Amino acid sequence: MPELAEVEYFRQRWNPGLGARIERVHVHPKAGVFKTSDPGQIVKTLTEATLVSSEAAAKQMLFRAGDNAWLGIHLGMTGELSLQPADHAPRKSDHLVLIQREHALVFSDPRMFGRVQLHIGPEPPSWWTQIAPPVLSEAFTVGAVDAFLSRRARTPIKPVLLMQQRFPGIGNWMADEILWRAAIHPKRPAGSLAPEEIKLLHREVRWVADRALKLIGAAQTPVLVDPPKSWLFPHRWTDGGRCPKTGARLLREEIGGRTTCWSPARQKL
C-alpha cells in the first residue's frame, strides 16, 4: 500500500503520541519484521522512553525515542501505522505496539515485508542519512535524472522509475501516474527518451509527488484519501478501466515484474 504520500500519512497517525512516554511495548517476537533487529532489545530500549519526534523519507519513517534511540520503520507492501485506545488488544498482525497513557501506537503488517529497526546513538543511523535526496528537493535535477537514465539505457522506463537510488518514494502507482501524465510508454527504453521528454518526466515526478503529499499525506482523516477521478489512480486497478484524458481503454501488463497500467491512446512506443 504505502509509497511516498501514504508513508507520510501513516507517519502522522502517531503524532498524538509525540512528547509522551511509552509505558509498555508489545511485540510479536518471531514476526519477520524483526529480521534485522532484536525484538527484546526494542522492548527494553523503548519502554519508559519518550517518543520525541518523527520524520519520513522515501518509503521509510524514523522515530526518535529519548536522546539516544531511533526506531526505523519500513511499511513494505501491507504495513500500516494506526492510533488505538490505550487498552488496545494486539491483533494477529500488530507486530509492534507502543502503549502510552492515552494511546496505543500500532504497527501492523500482515505480509511482513515491512521492517522495524532499532538504532542506538545520538545521531540517526547511516541507513537513514544515506537515503537519496527527495524528489522535491533542489538536488533532484533534470541532469541527475538524465544521467541516471543513460546508465540504464536498455531498461524499460517503468522499472527505472521504481529505483529508490534516484526516485526515492516512487512506487508502482506513482510511477504509472507519472508516465501517464508525461505521455511516455512504460516500455520505452530509458535511454531512448529525448531531452524534452526527460524534462517532462522530471516535472511530472515532482508534480505527482507534490500533489500526492498534499492530498494523501497531509490528510487528517482516519482513512486514506484516494486521488480524484481525473488521475489515473482510481482507474488502474481493474480490467476495463478508461483513460480519464482520452476515454480510451487502459491496458494492463506486467513490466519489469510489476503490473503496469497505461493509456495506449496517449503513451506510444
Add this chain to the structure above:
DNA sequence: TCCTATGTTGTATG
C-alpha cells in the same frame, strides 16, 4: 483452486 497485491533483496547471468 488459482490469481492478485501501492516492496525490497539476494543471486545468477550477461
Add this chain to the structure above:
DNA sequence: ACATACAACATAGG
C-alpha cells in the same frame, strides 16, 4: 565492476 532479470519473502482476499 556494472547492468539486468527474476525468484523469494508471507498472507489475505477476490
